[in-house]
Amino acid sequence: MDTLYVLSQLVNGLKLGSVYAMVAIGYSIVYGILRLINFAHGDIMTVAVYTILSLVTIFGLPLWMSIGASVVMAVVVGLIAERTAYRPLRAAGEETTLVSSLAVSIFLQNLMMMIFSPQRKAFHLPENLTFLHNFNGIRLSTMNIITFIAVIVILVILTFVIKRTRVGMAMRACSDNMDASRLMGININHVVVIAFIIGSSLAALSGLMLAGEYKTIDPMMGFVPGLKAFCAAVLGGIGSLGGAVLGGFVLGVAEMLFAGLMPTEITPYRDAFVFVVLILVLMVRPNGILGSREGGRS
Amino acid sequence: MLEVTDLRVKYDTIRVIHGVSLNVREGELVALIGANGAGKSTILKTLSGLLKPESGEILFNGQPIGGLACHKIVQQGIVQVPEGRQIFSKMTIKENLRLGAFLEVSRKRWEQNLERVFTLFPILKERYHQVAGTMSGGEQQMLAIGRALLSNPRLLLLDEPSMGLSPLMTEQVFDVLRTLKQEGITMLLVEQNAYDALEISDRTYILETGTITLEGDSRRLINDPGVKQAYLGGV
Numbered sequence: 325m326d327t328l329y330v331l332s333q334l335v336n337g338l339k340l341g342s343v344y345a346m347v348a349i350g351y352s353i354v355y356g357i358l359r360l361i362n363f364a365h366g367d368i369m370t371v372a373v374y375t376i377l378s379l380v381t382i383f384g385l386p387l388w389m390s391i392g393a394s395v396v397m398a399v400v401v402g403l404i405a406e407r408t409a410y411r412p413l414r415a416a417g418e419e420t421t422l423v424s425s426l427a428v429s430i431f432l433q434n435l436m437m438m439i440f441s442p443q444r445k446a447f448h449l450p451e452n453l454t455f456l457h458n459f460n461g462i463r464l465s466t467m468n469i470i471t472f473i474a475v476i477v478i479l480v481i482l483t484f485v486i487k488r489t490r491v492g493m494a495m496r497a498c499s500d501n502m503d504a505s506r507l508m509g510i511n512i513n514h515v516v517v518i519a520f521i522i523g524s525s526l527a528a529l530s531g532l533m534l535a536g537e538y539k540t541i542d543p544m545m546g547f548v549p550g551l552k553a554f555c556a557a558v559l560g561g562i563g564s565l566g567g568a569v570l571g572g573f574v575l576g577v578a579e580m581l582f583a584g585l586m587p588t589e590i591t592p593y594r595d596a597f598v599f600v601v602l603i604l605v606l607m608v609r610p611n612g613i614l615g616s617r618e619g620g621r622s
Numbered sequence: 623m624l625e626v627t628d629l630r631v632k633y634d635t636i637r638v639i640h641g642v643s644l645n646v647r648e649g650e651l652v653a654l655i656g657a658n659g660a661g662k663s664t665i666l667k668t669l670s671g672l673l674k675p676e677s678g679e680i681l682f683n684g685q686p687i688g689g690l691a692c693h694k695i696v697q698q699g700i701v702q703v704p705e706g707r708q709i710f711s712k713m714t715i716k717e718n719l720r721l722g723a724f725l726e727v728s729r730k731r732w733e734q735n736l737e738r739v740f741t742l743f744p745i746l747k748e749r750y751h752q753v754a755g756t757m758s759g760g761e762q763q764m765l766a767i768g769r770a771l772l773s774n775p776r777l778l779l780l781d782e783p784s785m786g787l788s789p790l791m792t793e794q795v796f797d798v799l800r801t802l803k804q805e806g807i808t809m810l811l812v813e814q815n816a817y818d819a820l821e822i823s824d825r826t827y828i829l830e831t832g833t834i835t836l837e838g839d840s841r842r843l844i845n846d847p848g849v850k851q852a853y854l855g856g857v
């Protein structure tokens with residue numbers, strides 16, 4: 325096994341990791357405020373991807389416009405889910421909304437199947453995005469580079485918003501103590517809506533990146549990456565955005581190294597491996613890599 | 623200022639407040655005392671909008687506020703220091719106080735209100751950048767009161783501010799309440815500590831399992847044999 329191979333697997337890991345990271349940020353933002361594990365997050369990616377595909381292939385819209393529309397669509401779907409499936413159950417507790425989010429997930433998957441058929445469809449980004457740059461034998465597409473930079477930029481912007489702005493302070497307050505936040509005069513429904521807007525927009529962007537990487541899409545495509553991204557968020561320390569990004573990269577790299585370096589008989593178990601990594605890390609650090617000692621829950 | 627008429631509140635199916643009427647006039651300090659589980663916190667939470675009344679009327683300066691969203695009620699100047707302090711434990715003292723002044727109305731008066739809070743609680747100035755969860759229980763209570771004062775209260779609701787505090791600390795908290803009273807802040811004080819509450823307040827309501835059983839001038843109640851027997855540990 326030569327170093328170039330290992331190195332290129334490492335880079336593949338970072339590629340995959342940046343997609344996980346993007347999804348994990350969205351998970352984390354919503355989880356941080358509502359303690360809601362939103363299983364439908366991954367399926368919102370799928371909705372966004374199908375939106376792009378339909379607008380480009382059926383209506384002939386330019387890609388950038390379709391991407392914009394897919395973000396809007398993802399936000400609309402996210403907000404409808406929040407309003408109809410999560411908000412009415414908020415008082416019932418975390419377990420209830422968790423189950424409810426599974427229901428939304430299954431509903432969206434089936435809706436996609438009804439509208440677009442369960443068949444896989446090809447998803448091709450334009451050449452200028454898929455063009456492969458060669459760095460001493462390590463090949464990266466323009467899209468990979470954009471994804472990586474986008475993750476870092478989004479992390480920096482969101483960290484700034486959360487640490488320094490009034491909205492961010494309200495978000496942290498809600499995450500710390502919901503009832504006390506209400507007593508401060510914070511309209512918590514606004515805060516939750518903002519979290520879902522951010523989360524769903526990021527889901528749309530990550531869907532694009534995922535589809536660009538796989539080159540095919542299907543109605544179930546979002547679910548497993550969504551689960552893995554949730555693992556990434558937990559691994560990094562759920563609620564912490566830096567943790568979500570770190571967790572995404574760690575998981576992506578671990579998965580690609582496993583897939584690339586292990587004997588071919590066991591590489592099909594890469595999904596299982598991801599969850600094993602999660603369990604091992606949590607045994608050592610129950611609150612994730614960057615999670616606080618006292619725990620992310622209040 | 624505050625007029626509550628025939629208030630009923632229930633959790634799911636169990637009703638815990640059975641038609642309570644009470645009022646607080648401008649500048650008054652009114653105490654609400656009663657045993658564990660009597661429903662004191664439930665009443666305050668309903669006044670703040672954390673819980674919705676089942677029926678009854680809540681008027682604040684003549685306007686009905688029963689059932690309004692919490693943030694709308696805070697906006698009108700009803701501010702609560704909740705039971706068990708409920709500070710933002712992962713945030714600093716500064717951020718906690720800033721959250722007290724979250725709304726536009728109180729943000730405008732941040733500087734002058736902060737000055738006043740620092741005078742009342744010098745410890746908050748000292749620990750300005752400390753994470754709130756690492757403070758002692760007494761310090762956290764001061765933070766909770768300080769935070770409420772930064773919200774520019776017209777009516778301050780206090781839910782057992784002496785809970786879990788040493789006698790010395792309790793004394794300090796009551797001193798602060800006396801100061802606030804002199805400044806003319808209207809307060810509704812919930813207490814288990816019946817003697818202190820009767821002593822500091824103008825009027826007192828006694829709540830038993832969701833019903834007001836006795837009300838009146840605190841001076842009078844403190845000498846009432848029945849009250850002495852039930853709430854002040856005998857004669």
Ligand SMILES: Nc1ncnc2c1ncn2[C@@H]1O[C@H](COP(=O)(O)OP(=O)(O)OP(=O)(O)O)[C@@H](O)[C@H]1O
Nearest residue numbers: 633638656657658659660661662663664665705814
């Ligand atoms: N979330 C809830 N769900 C169901 N019942 C509740 C809930 N919260 C309080 N109760 C019940 O309502 C009654 C009144 O509770 P409340 O907290 O208002 O009492 P309290 O007078 O504040 O008591 P304490 O002095 O112990 O704080 C109690 O019987 C309590 O068990």
Ligand SMILES: [Mg+2]
Nearest residue numbers: 662663664705
């Ligand atoms: Mg209580």
